[in-house]
Amino acid sequence: MTAATVHPLIDRHQQTLDRAVTALGERDYWSPYPEFPKAYGEDAMAVGAAAFEALKGTTRLAADELVGPAVDAGGEVSPFGGDLDIAYGYRSADALMAAAVAAQPAWAKASPLLRAAVCLEILARINARSVEFGFAVQHTTGQAFGMAFQAGGPHAQDRGLEAVAAAFVEQTKIPAKANWTKPQGKRDPLQMEKEFLVRPRGVGLVIGCNTFPTWNGFPGFFASLATGNTVVVKPHPRAILPLALTVEIARDVLTEAGFDADVVQLAPEQPGEGLAKTLATRPEVAIIDYTGSTAFGDWLEENARQALVYTEKAGVNTVLVESTDNYAAALGNLAFSLSLYSGQMCTTPQNLLIPRAGIATDQGSKSFAEVVADLSTAVGRLLSDDAKASQLLGAVVNPGVLQRIERAEKGELGELALAPRAVVSPEFPEAVIRTPALVTLDAAKDELPGECFGPVAFAIAVDSAAHGVELLAETVRTRGAMSAAAYTTSPEVEGAVVDAAVDAGVSLSLNLTGQVFVNQTAAFSDLHGTGANPAANAAYTDAAFVASRFRVMEVRRHNG
Amino acid sequence: MTAATVHPLIDRHQQTLDRAVTALGERDYWSPYPEFPKAYGEDAMAVGAAAFEALKGTTRLAADELVGPAVDAGGEVSPFGGDLDIAYGYRSADALMAAAVAAQPAWAKASPLLRAAVCLEILARINARSVEFGFAVQHTTGQAFGMAFQAGGPHAQDRGLEAVAAAFVEQTKIPAKANWTKPQGKRDPLQMEKEFLVRPRGVGLVIGCNTFPTWNGFPGFFASLATGNTVVVKPHPRAILPLALTVEIARDVLTEAGFDADVVQLAPEQPGEGLAKTLATRPEVAIIDYTGSTAFGDWLEENARQALVYTEKAGVNTVLVESTDNYAAALGNLAFSLSLYSGQMCTTPQNLLIPRAGIATDQGSKSFAEVVADLSTAVGRLLSDDAKASQLLGAVVNPGVLQRIERAEKGELGELALAPRAVVSPEFPEAVIRTPALVTLDAAKDELPGECFGPVAFAIAVDSAAHGVELLAETVRTRGAMSAAAYTTSPEVEGAVVDAAVDAGVSLSLNLTGQVFVNQTAAFSDLHGTGANPAANAAYTDAAFVASRFRVMEVRRHNG
Known part of the structure; x- marks a missing residue:
């Protein structure tokens, strides 16, 4: 050289x-x-x-x-x-x-x-x-x-x-x-x-x-x-x-x-x-x-x-849905996040925490059941065309994911609110492709689900915004999380969920209603992971990720 | 607040x-x-x-x-x-x-x-x-x-x-x-x-x-x-x-x-x-x-x-003494390093590697025995006055150190070239104070000593400069080291010892003959330790020492 x-x-x-x-x-x-x-x-x-x-x-x-x-x-x-x-x-x-x-x-x-x-x-x-x-x-x-x-x-x-x-x-x-x-x-x-x-x-x-x-x-x-x-x-x-x-x-x-x-x-x-x-x-x-x-x-x-x-x-990613001033766009954003690559991202939201009494929106208040139904509709609309759906969903990556979808379908994971649908790709008819399943649970009687990798999301009724904030933090601390999100128009709830997320050690996306999704992070700007909860001990890319990969040796001598 | x-x-x-x-x-x-x-x-x-x-x-x-x-x-x-x-x-x-x-x-x-x-x-x-x-x-x-x-x-x-x-x-x-x-x-x-x-x-x-x-x-x-x-x-x-x-x-x-x-x-x-x-x-x-x-x-x-x-x-700090253009100053510098705080520093040199055939100096060639004798003289001169010696030596910190001095004195650690001397501090007559012991060994037949914390140094005959370089690196790799030094006027030997020290993971002081000593590092300039050998897994203070002590959480939202 x-x-x-x-x-x-x-x-x-x-x-x-x-x-x-x-x-x-x-x-x-x-x-x-x-x-x-x-x-x-x-x-x-x-x-x-x-x-x-x-x-x-x-x-x-x-x-x-x-x-x-x-x-x-x-x-x-x-x-x-x-x-x-x-x-x-x-x-x-x-x-x-x-x-x-x-x-x-x-x-x-x-x-x-x-x-x-x-x-x-x-x-x-x-x-x-x-x-x-x-x-x-x-x-x-x-x-x-x-x-x-x-x-x-x-x-x-x-x-x-x-x-x-x-x-x-x-x-x-x-x-x-x-x-x-x-x-x-x-x-x-x-x-x-x-x-x-x-x-x-x-x-x-x-x-x-x-x-x-x-x-x-x-x-x-x-x-x-x-x-x-x-x-x-x-x-x-x-x-x-x-x-x-x-x-x-x-x-x-x-x-x-x-x-x-x-x-x-x-x-x-x-x-x-x-x-x-x-x-x-x-x-x-x-x-x-x-x-x-x-x-x-x-x-x-x-x-x-x-x-x-x-x-x-792995972790369990939580979204708190408390209120929104753009209900349609919030549902659209969430539907996309749940569908992208069939939920097979480490950052895909899984547990959606929704107050049992419903949420306030720009379309009036929506009951828990309405939110679940409207999200199901949004997912259904997003994925109604098989060709387009295939381009968003990709294919099921392995048999384990398919088994979890089937368990959701059979109601083994909770009440099925949105059944997964088999999609046939015109280009790849052999591919196993499924739309997301949405399962409902109630935190008052059901244990919060652990990681369920793949296109299965859980809409979970919680007592209140405060209860949801508490469960989000607890999930991050005990299960780990690669992402977290919240929808709220209340400054109090926003303050509480920001504090809870940051203290628990997860990054938070607030009120995403556009073309940025909770499961995506951008290099040079967003850190991927935090290293502060059990899902990962490092982040892409902070100084801690690189500074220990080398050591510095010194050679010194008298000068002059 | x-x-x-x-x-x-x-x-x-x-x-x-x-x-x-x-x-x-x-x-x-x-x-x-x-x-x-x-x-x-x-x-x-x-x-x-x-x-x-x-x-x-x-x-x-x-x-x-x-x-x-x-x-x-x-x-x-x-x-x-x-x-x-x-x-x-x-x-x-x-x-x-x-x-x-x-x-x-x-x-x-x-x-x-x-x-x-x-x-x-x-x-x-x-x-x-x-x-x-x-x-x-x-x-x-x-x-x-x-x-x-x-x-x-x-x-x-x-x-x-x-x-x-x-x-x-x-x-x-x-x-x-x-x-x-x-x-x-x-x-x-x-x-x-x-x-x-x-x-x-x-x-x-x-x-x-x-x-x-x-x-x-x-x-x-x-x-x-x-x-x-x-x-x-x-x-x-x-x-x-x-x-x-x-x-x-x-x-x-x-x-x-x-x-x-x-x-x-x-x-x-x-x-x-x-x-x-x-x-x-x-x-x-x-x-x-x-x-x-x-x-x-x-x-x-x-x-x-x-x-x-x-x-x-802990580690074993090595000095290679191969040649010098300022024999008196080199001995003076070494004598001070061995004496400061009775060798009770993690950076005090312990094993002095000296070619068996002797070294070249500005005062002509000096045999191994002469170097040992001259170093002993330099230590003796430095510490001849009890009051001044006390201010350099401090006191023996614990009974374990005293035991090692006594073992050296009895010849249990090798041939005694310089006997430790009891110093009486005029100010603190109760204090246990000893001048350094210098013990000679030959690498051809003696095992290199491991850590011997306190005022006991070893002058060790080695086959050649290359042998010394090799032993220095081996000591760093197997025993760890907080410091290393070399005296040489040969560019070849200097290159070899720099490469060996850096590759083995220790910082090196070259030809110290003035008022800077191998056992001292200056904040904001010298790293203390390298984290690259068994003596320490960190250094004062590089980015690696601080960058992992905190994590960064992100909160993001749509703008406008």
Whole structure:
């Protein structure tokens, strides 16, 4: 690696990096990555679709550059129909660790600026292939293409860039060199020359999830990479492809920049191998980023004691519906939030708390039953057309979700107010697609439901606004939450729910009636998660998410 | 609490805070706290001495404002002679936790700026009593007054202020409010109004040490306090007073500013109670700062799973002596480092690695034996006068240290090259004072010694510079280290030892021959510890030390 081969990357990306750093401080809207396919060229859709089709039946991260034979990890069957039939090169845990350690030194010593530039080049190449990534995300997660493209493409890239920018800020907070001059009265001052050297912790392990492999994977991936750690990506067995493409691109960029490709490795597992557990407890692994079930997240926190463990697990998201001055728009906003990706987002609202005596609205007071009926109508109207509904709902991601829908349908989860409806996608007739179920409960006699991942929401009668506020806070504290929302026109109730949410440790969206939804957060502005309740111990992306991924060593000597 | 009662603190301290923030970024010399007693007034010594004398025989944190009766925690017998005879109000773990939780809300909601101002007022009042603190530190730690005043007074205050400044920077990195405007092509833009609310984790527990109760206690104390946590200070049973005074001052300032005094509490323990373990595992305790033995530090990391645990434990500090262009000054500097506070600093060098074939110097080559002899002479000369020696050595802090000195003296630790000498302080004839012992070993046949806390150093013959570099790195990796140093005129050796130290995770001082010593670090410039080796998992004070002590919750709503 010579200076000539690396400076072009800094030249190319310095402006974007600077702008991202500014954006993090301002928290206004900003993104360098367009969120509509047409921005990527007239024929972007066709090119991307063809690229995705061409991936099928191939072997990724081919065996010639890998230890061990390529294996088919199984698992990757599109929720829209069809096996992706892609094989991935396999490495044993020993081989992965040996390669990660061997690749470490040069990457560790690269400047934070150069590492940021390499990361931005990786992101730029991912961005250029956003449509292809969109299809890869769609056919591994069950997200409809529109969402898979946005959330799995530019929005995931935003979260990755955000992590790179935050990591750059933290690494350069202490200057690389400093002079220290201490006056000594009439004697000569003491003078020291100091160097501060940023060094990574070791190997960063990223454990991917099924539903948002890139959106939830990129923050940890880029935070660890930008801080000089080598990274091993263990994808979910059902959603390997988007992260395999990411690793391929990263390895290309690293190689071109003169680094060892093994700074980034993919770790697909053989069926039943349990590779994540093996890797997570390796002494070389110093950082783990995980998104997924609470059970495995808890296992990691308990067992991967040698590592910093950043987890996003599961929670129960609550909405307090107390009053509104735009009833129709509130219902429309909620209906959309419940329907988007069939409620298979960690941020989808689940428990809707509604005073038993009803709510005040701009259309007069509405009883609990009326609110439930009107919300059901709003959902029904939103999803009345199968083709359009398919584009919002995507597909059911796995059999567990379908089972929960069926339990709701049978009335096993409470009184069924809105039955789920099977939707047939004209484009993907094989896909299992269901509209949300709405179940009613009464907090006076029913226990509040725990996490019920998928398109099942609960309208829960509560005694009063105050009771609802109390239950919201209690749910956050005991079950965890990735989001919370409230509808109220009362300053008192608003004050109470803000205090309760903030004290319990969840972020709150108030009176959403437009095109912003409680389940969506925007990089560079909204934090995703808080790290302050049991659903997650970290947030995308605050300083705490990046500042511990590296350490600073000092070398000092007399000056002059 | 009204705005009028709090703004004066911000007015009073804003400039100092701003200057401290600048200093953290520049890392040049800076301190607002003068390091000589005379700067505190002509009669500062007399006033401070009288104030200290007046503390003897009193009850601190009197029972009238405390739960439970005052108890004498025992333990506080001055290494210079005399029982301090001070009783401290006692609270049970339950009472401490209940009070800490009750005091939380208003402090949690105070702005980061107001919290910083309150912390700076606490520091200002501590600073004004620096001489009194100096005596309190002297007579609990065994440091000679000169050092106790500086390290326990202004230098500790520097580390506290540094933590406040770092915490302020991190808490205000995300703006308190932001507007978010996302263009929507021809449609109206999406607009959101966002608030970001900083909230603490819970109760911060500070577990103090015997040797540096304020210097090692203030970083965690002020970092947790400035980020809105309530703080419980569990002092070492032999060094309660300096932290009790700190807590008294903090409670006064908090009360005057309109906060609950119980935002800060002292937790002296009854004899044999083991209160630190009880407190450390309480669910209310979210953060622990600990300085002390490796055994208890490891216990905390293993058992206090509900908390963020910042530990500074023990290590083995190494100096490579390969060559020098100022032999006399190098020996003088080393002799001072070995003697200061009788080697009872976590940063005191212990293992001196010297090539068996000798070293090149400006006085010609010196054999291993000559270096050992010349270093012994330098130590002897430095400490030849009992009165002056007492002011450098302080007193032996506890019987364990004395036992190690006696083992060295008997030749049980290796061949004795320099026998420790009993020093009689004219001022404190009862004090146990010993000059350092120097023991020789040969790495070819002897195992490298582990931690031997106190005034026992080892001159160890190694095969070569490269061998020494290797042993230095290995020691850091396996035993941990709080400091490392090297003397070399060879660019090759310097490059090798820099790489080895940085890779192993320790900061390095090179060719110290003047009035800067390897065992001293300066706040706002030098990091203390790295968090990158087994001796400590944190550093005073980088962003990682403060950024996780709070979380950020967001409240967002449509704008306009």
